[in-house]
Amino acid sequence: MNRWVQKSKNLAKNRGYLDNLNNIYPVQLTFSRPVSKKNETAIRQAFSQKNNKALISVLLTLKKFPIDDPYVGFFRKYPTALNLNPKTTNRIGKKLFKLGLRGVLDGASKPKIPSRQFGQTFRKYLLTLGYPILAEPQFITFNGKAFLDGGDATLKKFARKNLKYNRNKGLDLIFKTKNKFVIGEAKFISAGGGTQDKSFREAMQFIKGYNQNILRIAVLDGVVWLPPKRKNSLYGKIRKINNKYIAISALLLKDFLKNI
Secondary structure, eight states, X not given: OOHHHHHHHHHHHSTTHHHHHXXXXXXXXXXXXXXXXXXXXXXHHHHHHTOHHHHHHHHTTXXXXXXXXXXXXXXXXXXXXXXXXXXXXXXXXXXXXXXXXXXXXXXXXXXXXXXXXXXXXXXXXXXXXXXXXXXXXXXXXOOSOEEEOSOXXXXXXXXXXXXXXXXXXXXXXXXXXXXXEEEEEEEEEOSSSHHHHHHHHHHHHHHTOOBTTEEEEEEEEEGGGSOOSSTXXXXXXXXXXXXXXXXXXXXXXXXXXXXX
């Protein structure tokens, strides 16, 4: 088995894995996003009139749409489409009315899912690893080990310009050691299936890319390190990766960077 996969798997099964991981990915207490009195009045009025278009129109102005539907994003960008697509408007409207007034108001005020904020907390964790975090001009000329400062878009721009990186997704870390660069994606996999499986597949595709003097790593945590209870589990896939690829728990990142 891949060395870093084995170490990560052992770590996840030992005492304190989640407790220590909470220092990297703290789950912040998130508060609801209240619906304004004006919007609540408009929602109540649309319910009383059983007006699909009016209800959807109000809800599209809110940060959180009460239900998941693949067509909502289109309506957000092009609200006129509500008039042009009556069948879709009525279909979504029926789902909302079935949910009920209370359900719609509760759904529209749901807080952000904590895992969607983990990218920022991971970058804060990098500050604790003992390496300088430098802006691009200093990073390029620096002779020691250092991280490049910036968000995922900044890191992606640098990687495209200097490291022949050609993916559309941003990066979570760029690390320099002498003449070698390390680029990485960090993901917390909370469950198998759906978007979580997609995130895992993207990470596996990422580390299999190749550029000379550039090491790609997938910093993974969560259920990915747990032995399978079903066929084709995430763990079943990751345990088979070639030794030349790096998939690792964030808790081992400091050790990894120290030894490259």
